[in-house]
Amino acid sequence: MSGEKAYDEQKAEKMLELQQRCSECQKCGLCAGRHNVVFGVGDPCADIMFIGEGPGEQEDLKGEPFVGKAGQLLDKYLTAVDLDRRSNVYIANIVKCRPPQNRDPLPEEQDACIPWLREQFSIIRPKLVVCLGRIAASKIIKPDIRITRERGKVFRKGGVLMMPVLHPAALLRNPADKAPTLEDFLKIQELLSDIRNNDE
Ligand code: SF4
Numbered sequence: 001m002s003g004e005k006a007y008d009e010q011k012a013e014k015m016l017e018l019q020q021r022c023s024e025c026q027k028c029g030l031c032a033g034r035h036n037v038v039f040g041v042g043d044p045c046a047d048i049m050f051i052g053e054g055p056g057e058q059e060d061l062k063g064e065p066f067v068g069k070a071g072q073l074l075d076k077y078l079t080a081v082d083l084d085r086r087s088n089v090y091i092a093n094i095v096k097c098r099p100p101q102n103r104d105p106l107p108e109e110q111d112a113c114i115p116w117l118r119e120q121f122s123i124i125r126p127k128l129v130v131c132l133g134r135i136a137a138s139k140i141i142k143p144d145i146r147i148t149r150e151r152g153k154v155f156r157k158g159g160v161l162m163m164p165v166l167h168p169a170a171l172l173r174n175p176a177d178k179a180p181t182l183e184d185f186l187k188i189q190e191l192l193s194d195i196r197n198n199d200e
Contacts, residue, residue: 011044014123018116022096028112030097030105036063040092040120042085048192049126050074050091051117052167053135054105060098065091070168074132077168080182081189090124092117094139110139127195129160130188133167152184154191161191 019039025031038055041064058068066074066085075085083089095105095113105113121129131137134147141155141162148166155162165184171177 008045011123015044015120018119018123022116025096025113025116028095028097028109030095030099030109030113033100034097035060037096038063038065038093038098039096039116040090041065042090043088044090044124046088046090046124047126047195048083048089048128048130048188049121049124050089050130050132051136051140052091052093052132054093054095055098056102056169057098065093066168070172073168073171077182077185081185083189090120090126092120094136104135110135114139127161128188128191129162131162131164133170134164136167137164152180152187154187161195163188163191 022039023037025037038059052065055065056068056070059065059071065071074091078084078089085091094110094117096116097113099105099109129140131140134145137145137147137150141157141164145164147164151165152163155164163184165188166177166181171181
């Protein structure tokens with residue numbers, strides 16, 4: 001077995017073990033109404049990680065992030081820049097259990113859940129983190145982020161590049177924002193290409 005393959009398999013095993021622990025989590029009140037813990041999906045060896053705020057109804061029922069209408073739109077953007085949730089990205093949320101009536105996750109729920117995301121992050125060690133929407137961007141990039149003004153801007157935190165983009169659910173409500181968001185995804189593609197070239 002090559003060293004690289006062994007390393008990839010170790011990451012996959014660690015992620016599975018983390019998922020098993022997370023599936024029993026009762027650290028905040030959101031555990032009461034969930035059908036599934038929506039842990040995350042994708043490649044634990046990905047260079048890029050997408051982070052949303054929390055699961056909605058479809059996600060709660062299926063146990064996978066971004067599988068409703070907004071998720072289908074996200075998949076279209078990913079496809080447009082040669083990314084795919086099954087093979088070369090990792091997608092997770094700030095909170096892993098669905099907030100009732102799709103309300104924003106409360107600060108205390110975010111604080112209770114964020115250690116799971118940190119552990120996912122430390123297994124994946126992505127080079128680029130894309131925050132989907134204001135809640136994720138304010139938790140991960142900076143608390144006072146102005147998502148409509150700062151979307152598409154590149155930040156650097158702890159050696160990791162980070163970019164906020166509009167949440168796909170917001171794009172469904174405001175289709176005029178779809179074209180600028182495609183520009184943001186093209187920028188993500190360029191950044192990834194630069195990162196990979198620098199790694200060679
Ligand atoms: S939202 Fe997070 S912290 Fe709260 S119960 Fe679910 S997994 Fe645990």
